[in-house]
Amino acid sequence: MTNPEKIKASETRITKAVFPNTTNHYATLFGGTALQWMDEAAFITATRFCRQKMVTVCSDRIDFKTPIPAGTFVELVGEVVKVGNTSLTVRVTVFLERMYDEHREKAIEGLFTFVAIDEAMQPVPVRK
Ligand SMILES: CC(C)(COP(=O)(O)OP(=O)(O)OC[C@H]1O[C@@H](n2cnc3c(N)ncnc32)[C@H](O)[C@@H]1OP(=O)(O)O)[C@@H](O)C(=O)NCCC(=O)NCCS
Numbered sequence: 001m002t003n004p005e006k007i008k009a010s011e012t013r014i015t016k017a018v019f020p021n022t023t024n025h026y027a028t029l030f031g032g033t034a035l036q037w038m039d040e041a042a043f044i045t046a047t048r049f050c051r052q053k054m055v056t057v058c059s060d061r062i063d064f065k066t067p068i069p070a071g072t073f074v075e076l077v078g079e080v081v082k083v084g085n086t087s088l089t090v091r092v093t094v095f096l097e098r099m100y101d102e103h104r105e106k107a108i109e110g111l112f113t114f115v116a117i118d119e120a121m122q123p124v125p126v127r128k
Helices: 004-010 031-050
Strands: 012-017 054-064 072-083 087-098 104-116
Touching: 004 031, 004 072, 012 031, 031 054, 031 072, 031 087, 031 104
Parallel strands: none
Antiparallel strands: 012 072, 054 104, 072 087, 087 104
8 A cells, every 4th residue: 555645745746838939830839848748747756756766667648638828837747646566657637727817727647657776777666
């Protein structure tokens, strides 16, 4: 059984402004940029959970539910959802938030799995 307090303490929130240097030719957030931000949020979450060296082994089932226009904020929320032997999985949810009203909605969701590694880059048990 994983310690729920550790899961709560490792929850990670990152807010970004969607400026034009992050968008595509439709003036919405470029998917590759979104994935980079999500992987970073997931990595921080995973590392905070176990304080070990981690590498991404898999990104899974990324759902882009709604386009994110330039001139909005996004908040990325990372949460550990599964702890294995040497691996753990983080769900990252990206919320779209308008700048000038209270509107906020879920825009992207995805799963990222990390493996704890030693100095020789070999898997080691995750500290639970
Ligand atoms: C991550 C890595 C060390 C794992 O080595 P490996 O020999 O495949 O390890 P194993 O087969 O023993 O699997 C280790 C764990 O990862 C999990 N795993 C492996 N491949 C996976 C995949 N594609 N999806 C989900 N989990 C996976 C296994 O289920 C296992 O989990 P568990 O111990 O919790 O049961 C190796 O694949 C690697 O170095 N990959 C490159 C990582 C990288 O460069 N990432 C990008 C930069 S951070």
